[in-house]
Amino acid sequence: MVTPRKSFDNIVNDLGKHLLEMCKSLDLRILNGRCKGDSLGKITFHGNQGFSTVDYIIVSHKILHLFETFVVREPSPFSDHCQLLSWIKIDSSLLNNKDTSNEGEFFNLPRQFKWTEDSKDSFTSALQSDEINKLIHDFEILNFDQVGDVNEIVDKFITILKTAAKHSLPLVKVNKNSEKKALSNLV
Numbered sequence: 430m431v432t433p434r435k436s437f438d439n440i441v442n443d444l445g446k447h448l449l450e451m452c453k454s455l456d457l458r459i460l461n462g463r464c465k466g467d468s469l470g471k472i473t474f475h476g477n478q479g480f481s482t483v484d485y486i487i488v489s490h491k492i493l494h495l496f497e498t499f500v501v502r503e504p505s506p507f508s509d510h511c512q513l514l515s516w517i518k519i520d521s522s523l524l525n526n527k528d529t530s531n532e533g534e535f536f537n538l539p540r541q542f543k544w545t546e547d548s549k550d551s552f553t554s555a556l557q558s559d560e561i562n563k564l565i566h567d568f569e570i571l572n573f574d575q576v577g578d579v580n581e582i583v584d585k586f587i588t589i590l591k592t593a594a595k596h597s598l599p600l601v602k603v604n605k606n607s608e609k610k611a612l613s614n615l616v
Contacts, residue, residue, distance in 0.1 A: 431493065434462040436470030438482035452487060455579070460486040460515060464499035471501040476509040484510050495519075507544060542598035555597035564589045 441449070452459060461482060462470025473484035488496060495518045502512040555561060568585050576582055 431458060431490070432463050434459060434470060435468065436462045436482055437472050438470070440481070456490045457487050458490050458493045460488060460496055460499040461501070464496060464515070466498040466500040473501055473511045473513065474509055475504045475511070484513055486513055486515050541601040542594045543601045544598065548598055551597035552593060555593040558596065561589060561593050564592060
């Protein structure tokens with residue numbers, strides 16, 4: 430049985446209703462307000478116009494049991510949105526396996542961008558560039574009903590964000606050796 434969600438934000442607008450319907454139709458579950466660490470459903474957005482829960486971690490019902498903890502961090506001076514964290518149970522035998530043929534798969538992580546004091550302005554400026562405006566326009570004219578796969582829509586949206594980030598944010602430098610050491614310390 431799935432634990433019912435709780436939330437301090439008891440107002441559900443039309444976008445929230447659409448999100449809930451999508452989750453129901455795709456057998457997805459929202460972690461907010463459902464896991465250890467956020468059993469009451471903390472607010473995720475604190476802005477000048479008010480506060481609400483608009484940031485979520487959403488997972489397939491099939492893997493919900495793998496998510497042990499979900500935490501909404503306290504607001505920071507760098508964003509109106511709170512950072513969301515979750516811990517996932519993994520099979521430690523995967524980490525103990527001495528076969529390193531698949532080792533690259535663990536460390537082939539997507540780029541990570543560093544958010545600095547100037548990032549809000551540079552990212553906003555990148556979003557207003559001709560290249561990004563073209564991507565946004567193409568996304569806006571998509572007929573979602575005719576797109577067969579929701580992942581295609583999500584990929585197009587991610588492309589907009591990644592492209593803007595590439596043009597405006599510095600990359601986080603990752604030291605592969607320290608990553609491997611940190612991973613081996615988990616075992």
